[in-house]
Amino acid sequence: MAAKSLSPPYSQIPLGSSVPALTSHAISVSLPLWEDNIAYEEGHKRVVEKMETGYPRFFIHRSIQKLAALCLAKFGQTDESCMLFPSPRIAAEARDFLAAQTPSISSRTVEFVICPGANSLPTARTSVTAIDCIELQILLFNKDNFPSAKQFWQHSGDGISSRMAERALAFLGEAPAGMNNATPARPALCRPAGPSSAAAAISSGSSTPGPGISAPEDLASTDLSTYLEERYGRNLPLxxxxxxxxxxxxxxxxxxxxxxxxxxxxxxxxxxxxxxxxxxxxxxxxxxxxxxxxxxxxxxxxxxxxxxxxxxxxxxxxxxxxxxxxxxxxxxxxxxxxxxxxxxxxxxxxxxxxxxxxxxxxxxxxxxxxxxxxxxxxxxxxxxxxxxxxxxxxxxxxxxxxxxxxxxxxxxxxxxxxxxxxxxxxxxxxxxxxxxxxxxxxxxxxxxxxxxxxxxxxxxxxxxxxxxDYRGRIKRVNDNAFDVTEYLHSRSLMDESSPAEGKAIKRIYYPRYETPDLYAACQRQPTTGKGGFGGLFSVTFTSMAASVAFYDTLSCAKGPSLGTSFTLASPYAILAHYYELDWAAGYGVEAGLVRISVGQEEAPALKAMFEASVKAAEAAVAKEAAEPKA
Structure with missing residues (x-):
């Protein structure tokens, strides 16, 4: 089935909300304006206090934070903080990393085995026999050393999963953090709906299944989203x-x-x-x-x-x-x-x-x-x-x-x-x-x-x-990215067949244009879709004002990550290298670079979106040119 076209709500994911919207374990977060990304990096309350989630290695999921707070209350001391890991070996690696960063750091580990009890919240009926107990490793350390522990969490990627945290919370009789029990998670934007999809039931954010979909009467409301995904998303039983x-x-x-x-x-x-x-x-x-x-x-x-x-x-x-x-x-x-x-x-x-x-x-x-x-x-x-x-x-x-x-x-x-x-x-x-x-x-x-x-x-x-279905998705993404980059290339300084005056786009970074011979040496033949160049590309602009106008006008999801079934954009250098922008620029990663991961949307919708953003960027260039020189 064809992917959904862009529609106005698609571009209106509020600041700090999960991407996709209403997804409990989303791995991206909406940062819709350029200034939102800067404010996030600088820790402004306007942004930070609205963050429901974030990329998991950088933003510790709210349910993990809640579980950590419970563990700290049970095992910690007043001057301590903690982090949670899935195995003794990983906890030991984290402890060694802390000691290597600051030899004076004192830390300790506690194993906390959490099993279902009388106060446990209901869990998915297909999952009941799958996970009897959670074996949690708690690394405790002085709270002043939290930034060092966070480095290990971020670099290694071996912290506990948000789903593991929610399972542990359920065993402890606790609801997931920030969970509205009446609102199930919405499926990913632009995901093609299968014949037994529950997309119709929850596309509007409704708290109840739609026509033709009935949940068991004894199913807890906190578990409705899990039930829908497992029943209609065709998950294997846990x-x-x-x-x-x-x-x-x-x-x-x-x-x-x-x-x-x-x-x-x-x-x-x-x-x-x-x-x-x-x-x-x-x-x-x-x-x-x-x-x-x-x-x-x-x-x-x-x-x-x-x-x-x-x-x-x-x-x-x-x-x-x-x-x-x-x-x-x-x-x-x-x-x-x-x-x-x-x-x-x-x-x-x-x-x-x-x-x-x-x-x-x-x-x-x-x-x-x-x-x-x-x-x-x-x-x-x-x-x-x-x-x-x-x-x-x-x-x-x-x-x-x-x-x-x-x-x-x-x-x-x-x-x-x-x-x-x-x-x-x-x-x-x-x-x-x-x-x-x-x-x-x-x-x-x-x-x-x-x-x-x-x-x-x-x-x-x-x-x-x-x-x-990842093979089919890659073909669609290859086709879309090829068409979008070809259009952007035609409006850039790279295209010498048209005058440079008034252009806002400086360069398109895409395997078709960057080291194409080296890419071709490893390219599978025949290609999957047009070109077989993947769905990711980056764009640089002739001025920072053009970068901001282009990004702010894009009517797609905007936040960290890539490879999503929906188009996702980010001001990459701002998010990844904000405190080392000059260093990154020395290797060609300019502060105004916008990275775009193209999704599966219909081609006309994508074309319209990028045309609007290019026009906005070119208008910003024209406005700068018209301003009196200092």
């Missing part, structure tokens, strides 16, 4: 979470195949590249997969008695990747442009490096976020083979339907939160070991030591449901 995880691994392994056939019985993967579900590992989020990839690379070296060595970040990455490489291990060398010239520098460095502690690993994205540039993976692979370092490739932006970077990687990481899910209501990440890589045996031994399954079962169930 007790089948292990099957959901197995299905996810097979779906991911199948995505690496050269055809449209998913990995089913173990044979297809063997024929393709030897990658089967046994090479796929699930994590709570994409950044968790990156954090553990770095840890596995370090462990693979030390298990064999070697020194770790430094890591290398090649190309401008998503912000937390660079922070992970700098804060854990022996540090990082940063080649922020990822050009052939920097490859020459890196190659020269490798020839003179300390042979007793060679480079450990090189991390790169394909293509990069937000500049959509690609590195020469073939040349990097040759250097890795010669000098013995691990290559970790984050293919979240390219995604394994559009590109095949497997031959060049030892480890592939991806954020399943993005287009693999599409619904913006669940986190997840994957790590894949390339069985044909020269480091496979060492890495497999290391991950066998390190890996523990901390992906919360209920999140896996939602991820499995969301990802069933």
């Amino acid at each position: 007790f089948n979470a292990p099957l959901a995880k197995q299905a996810l691994k097979r779906r991911i392994a199948g995505g690496l195949l050269p055809s449209d056939e998913e990995f089913v019985d173990g044979k297809a993967g063997d024929i393709a590249r030897g990658i089967t579900e046994d090479n796929v590992y699930l994590y709570p989020g994409g950044m968790s997969a990156i954090w553990h990839a770095h840890k596995v690379a370090r462990l693979s070296r030390t298990l064999h008695g070697g020194k770790e060595g430094i890591s290398v970040c090649f190309g401008f990455p998503y912000t937390d990747t660079l922070k992970i490489l700098n804060k854990w291990g022996e540090g990082c060398t940063f080649y922020g442009n990822g050009t052939n010239a920097e490859l020459d520098e890196f190659e020269a460095y490798l020839e003179t490096q300390d042979k007793s502690a060679p480079v450990l690993a090189l991390f790169c994205e394909f293509p990069s976020n937000p500049l959509l540039r690609c590195s020469d993976l073939a040349r990097l692979r040759k250097l890795a083979d010669k000098h013995g370092f691990v290559i970790v490739i984050d293919e979240t932006i390219g995604n394994f339907i559009n590109v095949d970077v497997t031959p060049y990687a030892d480890i592939l990481v991806s954020s399943l939160t993005k287009i693999f899910s599409g619904d913006s209501n669940v986190m997840g990440g994957s790590l894949i070991l390339n069985p044909n890589g020269p480091k496979y045996t060492e890495l497999k031994a290391a991950i066998t030591v390190d890996y523990e399954d901390i992906y919360y079962p209920e999140d896996a169930v939602y991820m499995e449901r969301n990802s069933r």
Whole structure:
């Protein structure tokens, strides 16, 4: 069924509300105006007090905050704060990180096993036998050290899930934080409705099922949204979470195949590249997969008695990747442009490096976020083979339907939160070991030591449901992004066939225009949809006023994240690098850059939206030109 067209309510998600609207576990938050993003970064009450939610690694979900407050009241002291983790090992890692940041920090961990009791709130009837108890790890520390603990939460991505927190609260007889019991969660915007969808019942925010949909009379109102999603969204029952995880691994392994056939019985993967579900590992989020990839690379070296060595970040990455490489291990060398010239520098460095502690690993994205540039993976692979370092490739932006970077990687990481899910209501990440890589045996031994399954079962169930149609969504997104960027290119300074005077758009960052030859070297053929370039692109403007006018006029959802089934925009540099804007600009990430993740809307609606925004940006340029010069 076709995706929904844009409509006026689509562009009116209030400041601080979840994106999608009325979604209990949304992973984005509405920041509709440019000034809202600045105010958020500067901590203005006008914005902060309206924040219902936020991206989970940056904004601790309200239900997690509520559970943490209960734990602190039960186990803490007056001068303490706490954070909640899903396993003793992760809590210990957090404690070690605190000690490394400030040796004088004193912290302690408490295990809190929460089981259903007489006061427990009802839980979904399909879930009753799935989770008997919650084993919660509480890290307690002086409240003055909360910012350091928050760094671990943000960088590692291994904090507890909001669904885990809500389950624990239910066992304790507590409702989810901020939950209006009469209002169920609305499904994701622009998600095609299946034949048994409950979209009609709740598209208006109604508290009761619509015509033809009846909930059991004994179903608690707090659980109505869960019931609707499980009954009409076709979730697996929660007790089948292990099957959901197995299905996810097979779906991911199948995505690496050269055809449209998913990995089913173990044979297809063997024929393709030897990658089967046994090479796929699930994590709570994409950044968790990156954090553990770095840890596995370090462990693979030390298990064999070697020194770790430094890591290398090649190309401008998503912000937390660079922070992970700098804060854990022996540090990082940063080649922020990822050009052939920097490859020459890196190659020269490798020839003179300390042979007793060679480079450990090189991390790169394909293509990069937000500049959509690609590195020469073939040349990097040759250097890795010669000098013995691990290559970790984050293919979240390219995604394994559009590109095949497997031959060049030892480890592939991806954020399943993005287009693999599409619904913006669940986190997840994957790590894949390339069985044909020269480091496979060492890495497999290391991950066998390190890996523990901390992906919360209920999140896996939602991820499995969301990802069933990801191939079709990627085609639609590829088509839409190709058409939108072609239009924007025609109105930019990049198009020299029309006069530059009055233009507001300076540059479009999109694989079709950025390092196209390097992208093409890994592009799957035939492409999925037009071009096969993915749904993400960035735009820069001739003035800051044009950037602001363009962003503020966009009638799409606006907030952090990408890969959603609906179009989502953000002033990327403002959100990711507000306190280091000059540094980011030195690598081409301008303060006025707008990053856009195109969704599945109908083409005419998208065209109308972007035409209006371009006109607003050009009007801002004309207004500036007409103003008297100082």
